[in-house]
Structure formats: structure tokens, C-alpha cells
Amino acid sequence: MITYVDIDDFTGKYITKRAESLLKPDLDKYHTELGKRLNGKSVLVIGGAGTIGSHYIKAILRYHIGRLVVVDINENGLTELVRDLRSSTGYNIPQEFIERLGKRQPWSCPTGIRRFFVSPRESGELCMIASVLGESGDIIFPNLDEKRDMITFDAIAHDLLHYLGLQADVCATEQEAREKALLLNESSVSYPVYFFETDTSGEKPYEEFFTEGEVIDTDKFTSLGVIKNSVKRDSHEIDEIFTRLRTLFDSGNVTKAAVVEILREYLPNFEHIEKGKGLDSKM
Ligand SMILES: NC(=O)c1ccc[n+]([C@@H]2O[C@H](COP(=O)([O-])OP(=O)(O)OC[C@H]3O[C@@H](n4cnc5c(N)ncnc54)[C@H](O)[C@@H]3O)[C@@H](O)[C@H]2O)c1
Numbered sequence: 140m141i142t143y144v145d146i147d148d149f150t151g152k153y154i155t156k157r158a159e160s161l162l163k164p165d166l167d168k169y170h171t172e173l174g175k176r177l178n179g180k181s182v183l184v185i186g187g188a189g190t191i192g193s194h195y196i197k198a199i200l201r202y203h204i205g206r207l208v209v210v211d212i213n214e215n216g217l218t219e220l221v222r223d224l225r226s227s228t229g230y231n232i233p234q235e236f237i238e239r240l241g242k243r244q245p246w247s248c249p250t251g252i253r254r255f256f257v258s259p260r261e262s263g264e265l266c267m268i269a270s271v272l273g274e275s276g277d278i279i280f281p282n283l284d285e286k287r288d289m290i291t292f293d294a295i296a297h298d299l300l301h302y303l304g305l306q307a308d309v310c311a312t313e314q315e316a317r318e319k320a321l322l323l324n325e326s327s328v329s330y331p332v333y334f335f336e337t338d339t340s341g342e343k344p345y346e347e348f349f350t351e352g353e354v355i356d357t358d359k360f361t362s363l364g365v366i367k368n369s370v371k372r373d374s375h376e377i378d379e380i381f382t383r384l385r386t387l388f389d390s391g392n393v394t395k396a397a398v399v400e401i402l403r404e405y406l407p408n409f410e411h412i413e414k415g416k417g418l419d420s421k422m
Pocket of ligand 1: 185187189190191192210211212213216
């Protein structure tokens with residue numbers, strides 16, 4: 140059973156279906172401007188050992204910055220980052236699937252949840268362009284097509300197995316998937332997967348980057364759109380949100396409903412769908 144995945148190859152072929160970066164036209168268009176703005180600058184990346192942070196770093200290191208400072212609480216992640224930057228190997232998207240595959244653990248996958256995907260490299264380039272060329276208050280999103288680019292997790296699971304010459308052994312329960320995983324061996328041709336209809340809180344069935352009433356600039360970039368009329372809060376209001384949340388957390392009597400209530404005052408159209416189950420309870 141092959142478990143090695145060339146993640147960049149798989150992502151390009153099956154997930155983003157792009158051979159080159161979505162951001163290439165904008166990186167080309169603003170090449171000189173990016174170089175000018177970044178030349179000799181000190182760059183601070185918080186959370187730089189993570190997926191997006193590390194790819195942000197790779198994107199920014201193509202320019203002549205003066206100094207790079209990376210802050211992250213994950214010490215092993217920082218060591219891995221240094222190793223990764225030296226060898227410049229790629230990183231993940233369906234990371235969880237691949238890690239489980241390596242350990243011969245069964246997969247657990249929600250059905251019907253549709254998401255837009257960009258590759259890790261594109262996520263870093265997008266954030267780099269937004270942080271260097273965006274104006275204060277801009278919300279920048281990738282111009283993706285709902286029909287072409289939004290795909291389900293279950294489609295990715297099937298494609299990844301197909302890519303490895305395997306097929307899904309669809310299990311009716313988590314227990315069945317665990318038992319079948321114990322029987323996996325070198326000559327296995329199917330892999331146990333428990334597909335479930337999502338029932339966890341906060342899981343939206345699909346994504347949208349903007350809604351009616353938002354002012355969108357589609358001219359500045361080719362592959363990105365910019366929302367121009369985001370509500371700007373002054374720093375006192377933001378301090379107040381944190382004070383209220385801190386008081387709630389310190390009270391020792393914190394409930395999800397109370398957190399949602401505070402957030403809703405500041406984000407009037409914030410909708411949280413409570414289903415009484417969290418992702419932590421999943422296999
Ligand atoms: N990956 C996605 O698909 C995606 C999509 C939309 C939004 N986001 C958001 O973007 C952010 C980064 O995502 P990611 O996929 O790179 O996550 P990640 O978990 O790979 O990386 C987050 C990094 O932040 C570090 N970190 C956490 N707390 C910290 C602290 N107090 N100080 C310094 N470092 C700290 C972690 O150690 C980790 O290395 C997250 O907020 C995530 O919710 C991610």
C-alpha cells in the first residue's frame with residue numbers, strides 16, 4: 140500500500156486544478172511595486188511556523204527584505220520551519236488524511252461540506268500581497284468560481300485514495316472503521332473511511348466571501364477582490380470587547396451562548412448555529 144503523497148502534485152491536479160499559482164498574474168503585475176515596498180524592510184510574522192505563516196514567509200523571502208522575525212509558540216514547528224526553508228519542500232492541505240494514512244488510522248470525513256481551496260503556497264502569496272499592497276480596512280479575498288472551485292471534503296477523500304491506487308472502504312460506524320484499520324497491510328487495496336453527515340456546531344455548508352451591500356473593488360487585482368466598506372471599530376471599542384470576554388472567562392462560569400452573545404453585539408449579522416456537538420468529539 141503506497142502512502143507517500145506528492146502533495147503539490149495532488150493539490151494541483153485534484154483540488155485547485157491549477158498548474159500555476161492563482162496569484163501569478165498579480166505577483167507579475169505588482170512585481171516592481173512589491174520589491175520597492177519590501178526592500179530592506181523588517182518583517183514580523185506571528186504564528187509563522189503554521190501552514191499559512193510558513194508559506195507567507197516563503198512568499199516574502201523572494202524579495203530583498205532586511206530582516207525577518209518569526210514568533211510562534213510551537214518550538215518544534217519553528218525547527219521544522221528552518222529545516223523546511225533550507226530544503227524548501229512543500230507542505231500540506233489534507234494534512235490530517237495524510238498523517239492518518241502514514242499511521243494506518245481510519246479516516247473520518249464529513250459529507251456535503253463545500254469549501255473553496257487555495258494551495259498552501261497560494262495562501263502565503265495571498266496574505267503577502269494583502270499585507271503589503273492592501274490599504275487599512277481592506278478585506279481581500281481570492282476570486283474563485285462557486286461552481287468550478289468549491290468542492291467537498293468527501294470528493295477530496297475519494298480523489299486522494301484514487302491517487303494512491305486505493306479505494307474507500309465505506310464504513311457505517313467509527314467502530315467499524317477502527318476495526319478494519321487494524322487489518323490493513325501492504326497489499327490492501329481499500330482504506331476504511333467513516334463518512335458522516337456533519338452535525339458539529341459552527342460548520343457552515345458552504346462559503347461566501349461577500350454579501351449584498353458590500354462595496355467590491357474588482358479592478359485593482361486580477362485574482363483577488365477587495366471589500367472596501369468594512370466597518371472600522373476604534374481601538375476603545377476593541378479593548379472593550381476583550382475586557383468583556385476576559386471578565387467572562389475569568390468568572391469561571393463561561394458558556395458558549397454567553398460568548399456568542401458578546402460577539403453578536405459587535406457583529407450584528409454574526410450567526411452561530413449550535414448543534415450541541417463539537418469537532419473534538421469526532422474520531
Ligand atoms: N488553513 C486554512 O484553511 C484557513 C482558512 C481560513 C482561515 N484560517 C485561519 O488562519 C490562521 C492560520 O491558519 P493555519 O492553517 O496556518 O493554522 P496553523 O495551526 O497551521 O498555524 C497557526 C500557528 O500559530 C501559532 N500560534 C498559536 N498561538 C500563538 C501565539 N499566541 N503566539 C504565537 N504563535 C501562535 C501556532 O503554534 C501555529 O504554528 C488561523 O487563525 C486560521 O483559523 C485558516
